[in-house]
Amino acid sequence: MAGRTHLQHALPCTFGYKCAVYLSGVLRHLEQIKEIKKRCLLVQFGGAAGTIASLGVDDTGLRVREQLAVELGLQNPDITWHVARDNVAEIINFLALVGGTLGKIALDLMIMSSNEFDEVSEPFVPHRGASSTMPQKRNPISSEVILAASKMLRSSASLGLDVMITDFERASGPWHLEWVAVPDAFVAVVGALHQTNFALGGLVVKVDSMERNLRSTKGLIVGEAVMMALAPHIGRQKAHDEVHGDCKSAIEQNRSLLQVLEESPVLTGVFNKEQLTSLCDPSQYMGRAS
Structure with a gap:
């Protein structure tokens, strides 16, 4: 599938790679829980x-x-530690970090489930995510709830940090904010985790759409692959400028990158047709994503 930066095609990747990035954040949080219990539950x-x-x-x-x-x-x-509230703040901020990880997943799912992308969708439940007037709608309800919860958690984390600014040996009031921040944070993160389990547990992954989108820029997504292959022959900066010009031509002429490269004296002077075809194949430029 297309890996994206700034919402535009960057380099090819796999959906499995994307999921593994999500998982790495979750695993870090799981590793932190035991340490937080030792450090913060006093x-x-x-x-x-x-x-x-x-x-x-x-x-x-x-x-x-x-x-x-x-x-x-x-x-x-x-x-x-009555007036040293960093342990409570750390707990709330930990929950906010969990919410941030889940929120990132949710935002990706929401964008990828838009009709123009159509790469994933949340599990189908009759009438869930439908509109009272638009029967075709399948809104990403869980992702929306997760994203909202992540924002609520960041707000609670801010309150937790505010509580740390206390006066003398017994604070005159800031710690009362914890009465709201702590329970709200736990409720929000549990809700977000529940919705994430539901969304990912039955996520519909549309590989045909991923393939279609990957090919939609007609080979431009592997511009880096062409540049890196050309660099040893003419130098990196010259290779960058050459391929940049070829990409510009492909966009303006609405042609594939391969078609433009096959007419480039610089590229055809270095690579034959089969090599150029291979360079323009996204599946040949996966790095370790596979």
């Missing part, structure tokens, strides 16, 4: 100003906090 026990003064000057207060952590299944902090 027992909170420190008294009014965090000194545990009510339990005396010996280590009684520290031992009580340690035992309380054991009973609650939380980590025992090195020191009272």
Whole structure:
């Protein structure tokens, strides 16, 4: 299929490669969860100003906090953290990162499911995504919900960071924002994950459309392949300028890149017809995507 940059054809890739890029982000998040539990899920026990003064000057207060952590299944902090809210902010921002990964997937699915692309579609459910007046519609409902959730999560992450700016040993109010940010973030990320499971679990992948779109620019998508093959013979910059001119001609004349290359003295002086045909075949310029 066509790999795209700036919404335009860039280089050929595979749909599997695209999915693997998505998966790499998800796997990173999964690896982070254990570390976040160790680093952020801390027992909170420190008294009014965090000194545990009510339990005396010996280590009684520290031992009580340690035992309380054991009973609650939380980590025992090195020191009272009432006004050091970075652990809570980290949790919310982690959820926002998950939402960002899912949001990127959702945005790609939404664009790829447009009629002009027609490369994927969400699982078909009767009347889901339909319009009250346009029966032909199959709107990408799950992707829209995921994208909205990712934006909500970024908003919650911002609130979490705001809470970190607190006053003295017991904040006068900013931490109340967590009462909204934390539950909203968990609800939003669970909803986004649920919708992603649904959308990807039955995703319709339209390989014929991917092939059609790949060929739609008549070989221009492998302009880099031609340039890189020509570079050892005439130099990289000269090769770039030559192929750039050939691509320009192909666009203006509405011809295939191969047709233009076959009339180029520079290209035909280096490559025969079979070699030029191979260079203009997107399947021959996949890198490691396959």
